[in-house]
Amino acid sequence: MVIMPEGKEEICEGCTVVIQKGTYLKTCRVLRGRTYAFGKRGGGQFTLNIEGALGCLFGSSFKMEKTSNKLFKIQKTEDFSSSLDIVMEGGEDNRDLRDDGRSQKLTPEEIIQLKDSGLTGKEVIQTITESSTTFKDKTVYSQEKYVKKKQKKYDEIIVIHRPSIRLLCNMYYTQDPLKISLKLARNHCGLFFSNLRLDTLSQLLCHVNVQPGGCFAVFESGTQGLVTAAMLHRMGTTGHLVQIYHGNHPQRDAVDLMNFTTQELEVLSFINLTKLPEVAQKQESTANGTEEMEINSKNEDDKKGEDIDSLTRVIKAENSEQATEKTSDDAEGKKKEFTRPRKFVRSQVQDVQVSSAVLRECIEGLVVACRQYPNNITRDLLQYLKPGHPFVIFSPYKEPLMELFMEMKAQNGTNLRLSETWLRHYQVLPQRTHPEINMSGGGGYLLYGTRIMKE
Amino acid sequence: MSFSESKALIEEGDTVILYIGVSQIYALEVKPKITNKLGQPVDNVFQTRYGSLKVMNLIGVKFGSKVSLSKGWAHVLYPTPELWTVTLPHRTQILYTPDISMVVTQLEIGPGSVVCEAGTGSGSLSHALLRAIGPTGRLYTCDFHKERVALDEFTHHGFGQRVTVSHRDVYVEGLGVENEADAVFLDLPRPWEALPHAVSSIKASGGRICSFSPCIEQVSRACELMASIGLQEITTLECLAREFQVKYISLPVLSNRKEAPENLQKNVLEEDLLESHKKRKFEDKPLEKSDICEDNCQTRRTDTEIEIKQENPSSSAGQQQNNDFRFKTGVTQLKMPGHTGFLTFATVPPGLRKVTLFPKTLSEDVSVL
Numbered sequence: 031m032v033i034m035p036e037g038k039e040e041i042c043e044g045c046t047v048v049i050q051k052g053t054y055l056k057t058c059r060v061l062r063g064r065t066y067a068f069g070k071r072g073g074g075q076f077t078l079n080i081e082g083a084l085g086c087l088f089g090s091s092f093k094m095e096k097t098s099n100k101l102f103k104i105q106k107t108e109d110f111s112s113s114l115d116i117v118m119e120g121g122e123d124n125r126d127l128r129d130d131g132r133s134q135k136l137t138p139e140e141i142i143q144l145k146d147s148g149l150t151g152k153e154v155i156q157t158i159t160e161s162s163t164t165f166k167d168k169t170v171y172s173q174e175k176y177v178k179k180k181q182k183k184y185d186e187i188i189v190i191h192r193p194s195i196r197l198l199c200n201m202y203y204t205q206d207p208l209k210i211s212l213k214l215a216r217n218h219c220g221l222f223f224s225n226l227r228l229d230t231l232s233q234l235l236c237h238v239n240v241q242p243g244g245c246f247a248v249f250e251s252g253t254q255g256l257v258t259a260a261m262l263h264r265m266g267t268t269g270h271l272v273q274i275y276h277g278n279h280p281q282r283d284a285v286d287l288m289n290f291t292t293q294e295l296e297v298l299s300f301i302n303l304t305k306l307p308e309v310a311q312k313q314e315s316t317a318n319g320t321e322e323m324e325i326n327s328k329n330e331d332d333k334k335g336e337d338i339d340s341l342t343r344v345i346k347a348e349n350s351e352q353a354t355e356k357t358s359d360d361a362e363g364k365k366k367e368f369t370r371p372r373k374f375v376r377s378q379v380q381d382v383q384v385s386s387a388v389l390r391e392c393i394e395g396l397v398v399a400c401r402q403y404p405n406n407i408t409r410d411l412l413q414y415l416k417p418g419h420p421f422v423i424f425s426p427y428k429e430p431l432m433e434l435f436m437e438m439k440a441q442n443g444t445n446l447r448l449s450e451t452w453l454r455h456y457q458v459l460p461q462r463t464h465p466e467i468n469m470s471g472g473g474g475y476l477l478y479g480t481r482i483m484k485e
Numbered sequence: 486m487s488f489s490e491s492k493a494l495i496e497e498g499d500t501v502i503l504y505i506g507v508s509q510i511y512a513l514e515v516k517p518k519i520t521n522k523l524g525q526p527v528d529n530v531f532q533t534r535y536g537s538l539k540v541m542n543l544i545g546v547k548f549g550s551k552v553s554l555s556k557g558w559a560h561v562l563y564p565t566p567e568l569w570t571v572t573l574p575h576r577t578q579i580l581y582t583p584d585i586s587m588v589v590t591q592l593e594i595g596p597g598s599v600v601c602e603a604g605t606g607s608g609s610l611s612h613a614l615l616r617a618i619g620p621t622g623r624l625y626t627c628d629f630h631k632e633r634v635a636l637d638e639f640t641h642h643g644f645g646q647r648v649t650v651s652h653r654d655v656y657v658e659g660l661g662v663e664n665e666a667d668a669v670f671l672d673l674p675r676p677w678e679a680l681p682h683a684v685s686s687i688k689a690s691g692g693r694i695c696s697f698s699p700c701i702e703q704v705s706r707a708c709e710l711m712a713s714i715g716l717q718e719i720t721t722l723e724c725l726a727r728e729f730q731v732k733y734i735s736l737p738v739l740s741n742r743k744e745a746p747e748n749l750q751k752n753v754l755e756e757d758l759l760e761s762h763k764k765r766k767f768e769d770k771p772l773e774k775s776d777i778c779e780d781n782c783q784t785r786r787t788d789t790e791i792e793i794k795q796e797n798p799s800s801s802a803g804q805q806q807n808n809d810f811r812f813k814t815g816v817t818q819l820k821m822p823g824h825t826g827f828l829t830f831a832t833v834p835p836g837l838r839k840v841t842l843f844p845k846t847l848s849e850d851v852s853v854l
Contacts, residue, residue: 039690039835087835089691108836189717189834194593229724232586239565241489242596242619266596266619394491394563416491417549418563428729432813435731444560445504445568448729448815451583456721456827458708463701480504480562483550 041083041090041190046287048191048201049080052182055201057193057287060084065101079103080190088192095186096148104188120170133164151185158184171462193287195260199228202254202284203470225426226253226399227473229451231260237478238395238422240264245393247272249303249411250281252401257424258298259284261397267293270338272385272393274411276303276402286373295375301385309390309413338387389414396481399424405434412442415481422478431477438479446479487643488564489616495543495561500642502562502572503552505533507730512564512572515543535559564642566612576633579609580672583726584697584825589617591830592668592693597621601662601669601686603655603679604628608638610670615644625662627651655679662686672697672826677710684714684833691835699826707829715838716831723827729815738808 041047041060049056051068058066062081069075082092082104092104121127136144136158144154158180159165165173191197203226240246240261248271250257258273258281265271275281280300376384396415398404404423415421421443425431431448439446451473455466486492486499495501495515503511511531518526529540535557546552548563562568567582580588588610594600596619605611605628614624624647628634634652639645651661655673659682660666669683669692676696683694694716696707704721711719 087690089832089835091834196590196593228590229583229587232590233583233726236582236586236589236613237567239567239616241616242621243489244491260590263595264617266621268596268619416493416563417547418561419491419549420565420567428815432729432731432815436813439731445510445562446731448731449726450729451724451726453724454722456704456723458705458719458721458829460705460709463705480560481549482560483547 039087041086041088043084045289046193047080047083047088048193048197049078050189050191051187052185055197055205057198057201077101078188082106083190086190088190091187091189093186094188096146102186107187118166118173120173121167123169124172127164127167133162134158135161135163145184151181151187154184155180171459193289195231195256195263195288196228198259198284198287199226199231199256202256203227225472225474226256226424227451227453227470229453230424230473230476231257233449233451234397234399234422234424234476234478235260235264237420237476238397239420240395241269242266243268244395245270245272245388245391246395246397247274247389247393247411247414248397248399249274249276249407250397250399251276253281253399254283255281255286256284257397257399258282259288262290262294262298263288265294265297267291267297269297270384270388271298272388273298273300274303274306274385275300276400282373292372292375299376299381299384299388300378301382301389303407305382305386306410307386307390309392338384338391341384341387392416394419396421397424398422401426404430405437408434409437412481417481417483420478420480422476424474424476426472426474428475431475434477442481442484443479444482446477448475448477450475486564486641488566488569488612489620489643491563493547495546495548497541497544500564500569501543501548502564502568503531503533503538503559504562505535505554505557505559509533510568510572512569513540513543515540517541533557533559566616569612569642570609573607573609575607576630577606579607580697581609581726581822581825583724584828585610585613587722587724587828588670588695588697589613591828592670592695594618594622594668598667599623599662599665599688600625601660601666601683602626603660603669603671603673604630605633605650606672607633608636610672611639611648612642612644614670615639615647618647620647622647624648625651625660625666627653627655627661629654655682660686664688666692668693668695670695670697674703676703676707680707680710680714681839684716684837685839687833689835691837692833694831694833696829697826698829699824701827704827704829711829711831715834717834718832719829720831721827721829723824725822725825727821728818730818731813731815733811733813734816735809735811738810740808 043060043062046057046059049058049066049068054069056066056068058080060080060083062084065077065079067075068078078094079097079101083090083106086092086106091107093107094102095105097103141154141158144157149157155177159173159177165176168176234257238246238261242265244265246261246265246269248258248261250273258271261271262285273280285295285298374381393414394416396411398408398411398421400407404425408421408423412421423431423434428448428450435446435448453473454469457464457466486496497515497517499515501513501515503513505511511533513531517529519529521527531538531540533554536555538552538554538559543552543561546561548561551558551560566585570579570582570585573579592600594614594617596617598618599622600614600618602611602614602624603626605626611624611626618624626648627650629652631652634650637645639648639650653661656675656678660669660679663686665688666686667688669686671679671683671694673679673696676698680694680696687694694711696704698704698707708719708721
């Protein structure tokens with residue numbers, strides 16, 4: 031496993047980063063000798079060598095420097111998106127401006143030549159504005175908008191971020207999920223179908239009360255493992271998170287992007303939907319041994335905790351005896367001196383054992399976020415949730431949640447709420463503040479409440 | 486007790502959440518006596534629409550179980566910051582879960598994080614921050630109101646080890662933290678006066694800042710300052726949650742064919758019965774609006790059935806009769822929150838030169854708030 035350096039603040043080899051250019055985000059693993067394609071196919075595409083980021087702090091800005099045609103290396107810089115002083119005195123309004131497509135005197139080919147000739151982005155933009163006949167007549171606001179637009183295209187500043195849930199969620203929600211999953215997927219079944227917007231995900235995390243030291247379970251599909259990654263991030267190195275999954279592979283794309291340490295990954299275990307254990311009965315049969323306990327008294331709560339801990343300790347000891355690290359199959363397939371970190375901290379059999387132990391002793395919060403019909407899955411998983419504790423069900427659609435609402439109201443849920451959120455961004459500029467012209471049409475629905483004892 | 490642990494049975498000193506109905510949720514402290522309005526200790530008996538509850542009877546009860554009230558029942562739930570937010574005693578206007586959850590995610594707060602909050606207010610957001618930072622993190626929260634910081638609520642709820650509460654005027658004294666915080670949250674009338682302090686409390690390798698403001702003028706001024714001192718990714722947004730009440734609705738289907746006189750009579754009869762039925766319902770037992778609708782819908786029957794069943798409203802199973810179109814829907818509230826505040830987030834990049842003096846005057850002419 032990649033051991034993050036003490037500070038955890040520096041970009042090191044093997045870690046994942048989120049590269050931001052303008053509003054475009056892309057995840058990459060920083061490896062020496064590797065380059066990454068950026069931008070849309072065709073003229074706009076270029077290749078980046080991001081070795082220049084090694085040793086720099088997350089959040090640093092870099093200038094792209096051309097090394098050959100379409101290939102750039104990066105250099106740390108202190109300039110953040112170069113503030114341009116191109117804006118000059120402008121006109122009053124646009125009554126005399128004609129949009130006939132002929133105000134730019136440079137041809138597209140000449141502009142491309144300018145770009146390739148080694149001028150800085152700032153100089154390119156300056157030249158473009160000088161060759162525009164209408165620029166000086168635009169209002170100053172219009173000039174600023176024009177320059178910002180050119181900056182988006184010709185600026186060579188990129189920012190390298192530490193992967194975080196907010197960046198990943200925005201990336202998945204706004205960008206083409208196919209592109210992302212093809213680049214990173216070890217399994218191709220994790221396309222982002224669901225409309226899980228950041229505000230909905232945030233509320234889900236709060237309502238399920240996920241926190242360090244607790245025991246939680248999540249069933250997700252169609253969300254790239256983002257919910258699991260988010261819950262794991264909120265838990266740190268203590269507690270247990272069980273991901274119940276359907277199909278051949280657990281959902282873990284986003285988990286693999288978050289640079290979790292081995293200790294953090296040990297909190298997570300996986301179990302297939304078909305392998306779910308029986309819930310511990312109140313009257314224990316002594317034949318079953320130490321794993322099944324009574325749920326009622328506090329002393330035995332402690333003892334249960336110990337049992338899961340001792341089980342995980344045994345598993346850790348077994349695993350550390352295996353000296354060789356698994357090298358997982360690499361979709362990129364290049365020669366590498368650097369060893370891939372282990373994705374799974376225990377074997378599948380051990381995962382099932384740990385997951386079963388956690389579920390049998392009952393969890394404190396349950397999440398279901400899937401693209402299949404959530405109702406029967408929720409019904410099956412609710413038995414593992416401690417009464418008096420919360421559950422959250424996400425669906426891109428309202429109707430299944432309405433069915434579930436009625437069912438739970440009658441049986442085993444209280445304080446039931448079905449909600450959706452409205453999210454709007456604002457452009458805030460002097461004299462030009464207003465909500466953004468486009469906004470998200472929908473972020474999915476949440477059904478949340480608390481489990482109660484059946485009568 | 487601790488919000489951050491889980492136990493099966495209620496003990497003395499615990500805070501429990503009593504759920505009676507959609508708008509009847511209460512936080513109760515399980516102690517034998519409470520002080521009444523006159524400052525005198527009285528027996529802790531909680532009065533509700535469905536009768537009273539001797540709070541000490543909750544001891545030994547399992548969380549999630551049903552408890553009896555003298556004229557009904559309720560459920561006891563384990564406390565969480567979200568349930569606390571909707572039941573806490575308001576000392577100020579508070580933040581609710583849609584905003585709180587966005588703040589925690591956007592500030593990238595996780596176990597071990599060091600967070601600064603100004604001001605504490607009623608502690609609604611504070612509880613969510615305390616949960617998120619875990620036992621290894623630290624929350625520095627402050628308020629200029631002496632009484633608000635004197636409470637031991639955080640300790641009572643098991644968060645005492647993670648929090649440092651201070652009484653200070655942030656504009657003048659700063660946040661009391663230098664070069665240490667991962668994230669700063671500001672809910673102040675003049676956030677631009679606190680921003681330089683916020684930036685200097687962020688650690689050298691960078692962090693995140695949030696400013697919550699109800700008014701657009703405050704947002705405008707704060708954003709302009711943020712841009713001028715070199716903050717990145719400045720984003721302003723607002724989010725509003727909309728709740729649905731899930732109900733069965735029965736709509737009468739009209740026909741454009743002439744009704745036979747007997748049928749007309751029948752329709753009128755049904756309406757009358759329905760009206761008197763409703764009235765009776767109101768008088769006997771207070772019901773939530775949703776219950777009334779459901780029961781009424783379920784009692785639409787042929788006239789003969791109504792005559793027989795008019796004294797027995799709950800026996801029907803709800804079917805499609807008399808050309809009613811019955812369906813399940815999520816009904817929106819009559820009134821919903823239209824605005825709480827604007828949330829502005831920004832990144833402090835690593836190595837940002839800290840501003841100790843206020844930058845030159847802003848371009849916009851904004852009246853002093």
